[in-house]
Amino acid sequence: MKTKNLKRKLIRQRDLFFMIIPVMVYVFVFSYLPLRGWTMAFQFYRPQREVQEWVGLDQFRFLFTDAAFFRVMQNTLGMSFINLVLGFTCAIFLALMMNEIRQMKFKRVVQTISYMPHFLSWVIATALISDFLSSTGILNTLLINIGIYETPNIFLANKDYFWWIVGWGNVWKSVGWNTIIYLAAITSIDPQLYESAALDGAGRFRKIWHITLPGIKSTILVLVIMNIGWILNAGFEVQWLLSNNLTIEKAETIDVFVIRYGINLRNYSLATAMGIFKTVSSIILLTSANWLSKRLVKESLV
């Protein structure tokens, strides 16, 4: 009896299964197949050789004892934290604001414009950002004309600004895209809740605080948990393309380090060791964030 039920359920949901097949193929090809290359991390791998030299944990030892590693970790975590906080607050804020717009045409225009930068590649996005911040760029022109600066401030020449430039660059590029999911969650809130709140005399801000935000709480938490797993991926293109000698000290993330000391020195083993380190850290972070959220707010991913 039970198997028959399950079978019928499977058939009824076959559209969903078809939709998920491409994703599963993608994950298998790009995430599971490459795992066999992990053996490289324990070798001194040289391309085009039949037999490789095994070196045990030497690559990991090099990684964790290198002075550059700590600088790179600091940069990665710093930029990730800024991205996480800015990314979430801005996207949620924008989604709430957009939800309050009653004029549909205006809402659509705002939405389209704000998610457009998402489709730009980082090569173009960083070129726009550095134009924006250059001595003759719009920001400097504005600040000089309203009398805040006398001479242009070369923002990209100051390493202390770099994390924030990356953070706000990320916000600009992805805020519109990130709001889509919140807007979708907001539409699933029962309108009756708003009506009864209005009867009780709640204003706009009260309704946002007591109905909209709790309504999307679980969406927010799922996204936070997933993003915590990505915390060691502070980005690569943006730092690689936007940094220069003056900011490199604050700009080098784990991925940039892997390119320089792994790929470019053709020490593929070191790059693999770093990849393993990132994956293992991500799994630990993800499960502990999930566990914590289950304990604290009774919401979890799995």
Add this chain to the structure above:
Amino acid sequence: MKFRKLIALLLASAMLVSLLAACTGSGSGDDGGGGTVTPPIVEPGVTPDPPSGEPSAGAALAASLGLPYTPLSEMDPITFTYFIRDPGVAPRSDNPIIGIIETITNTKIEFEFLVGDLETRMSVMLASGDWPDMAYFGGEARPFIDSGLALPLTSLIENNAPNLRSHYAPWWELMKHSDGEIYVAEIYGTPVGTQYINEHWGTAFWLQKAVLDHFGRAPATLDEYFDFIREYKELNPEIDGVPTIGFEILTEGWRRFCIDNPPMFMAGYGNWGPAAPVNQRSFDAPSAAGCRWTNDWNKPYYQKLNDEFHLGTINAETLTRSYDDYLATLASGAVLGLSDQLWNFNSGLDPLRAEGRFERTYLPLDFTYDGVTPMYLDQREFTGNNGLIVNRDVSDPVRLIQYMDYLIQEDVQRLLSWGLEGEHYFYNDRNFLERSQEQRDLQVESQWQEDNMGIRLYNQFPKMQGSFSDGNATTQGEQPDEYMAGLTDYDKELFAKLGIFNQTGLMRSIPAAWPAFYPYWSMTWEDGSAAGLANTRITDINERYLSQLVITAADNFDALWVEYVSAVQDIDASPLWEVIEQISQERLDAFFN
């Protein structure tokens, strides 16, 4: 409820994935040249005569142009792919001179230029073993040799390429890798005949001609150079609407020699590379090559840059520029000075020449510290690795070598570099190659040359540099009379005013004879070796400190310098010095062999 939200999430990510998939399509392609039919191989050591009977189209064309016959004319068409380590555009398919070569040899070269980062691109090629039939990596071919991806050329050249063999004769032993085989077909370090130097393409301090025109003489010292720039900048705060820039410094990627190298030249050294022997004129192998970064002679130069930064001659923005931005900045004509090698920034000056703004181009100067002899000019030096390597899986290695052997012949070299007699040049009554003014004007633009002349083939294959057997220079720029006649009116007037005859006139350096182990920038080491790691660490420190030294507060300079020096000294560079000593000895041994 929760389930539905998860589905929404999954849908959103599925959309993302399909987007990604759309972006990464068209990944696979055919491996190039695999399907061509192998033509009959010519007996080694025998130079065949044209077959009797009706000559092939290629043979007929060669005969009509007075070019030597090649058996390639009788063979089936073949295509070879060729990777170049620089960004660029492939020659147009209707390029007449390349078309002539294709007809005669039945061989087509498909150029593939660099897009993105070279190191990363090379690493991917190495790891996958999938790369074009030939590649030019500058001096970086070593990993391809070590991993067995490159084809040994020694016996191929000896058996199939008599012209190439005799071209390489003076360097034959030096060309050999440690396993006794030749892998790299050197392009740039094999001079022939007289070397005419009319133009300096290497390192110098470059000063805009308008500044020299204004003062009527060249500055004598680096201090005076910056005084000139500052004074001119005050008089002309804008050049054609663009704010004047005093001095540009390029720091991007491997091109950072623009900030690294000037103090080495200031101290009277040649273009050695990451290290310089204490006594550079000694022809004995150095026992311990000195790290040049912590030397006392670096400090005054960066101190000077720091002073000029605070005087406003240098803008911090120059240190944030990428190579493309840098070229675009030079193309504005608003930059008064820079330290660079001409080949590195020449393309940035093309727009200025096209607009006829010749006063915004530059002349080279060779400053040194007090009492030091300048050593900026190099003769062409054999490097042993500045050439092309061939893929071990190339479909027909013999044909490729025969093709290169055909190109290196003097008549073909003249065709590639000078063009067609009558159309691009003529012989004057003293039997010198000459261009008419009309023919000369066409050559000014490098894009026109690329589209209509054979220079791409001349530049990317083993070539004759210097002069042909009849005494004519191998290129127009090196032919003394042609160089003089080709000067613009502006240059002629300016040169007369400054009392010089050619572009190098303001330089005091005399081309040096270097020991056999010069230069070190062309040395290579094994992948993943301690020497490579030490070198990367030194580069890292230089990246982090040298630019900061330029813009740091004046009273912080000394403290930052001390920090920099101790950071460099903390690196264990001994593996690098060991490799340098070893390479010096190897090069000396090969030289006296």
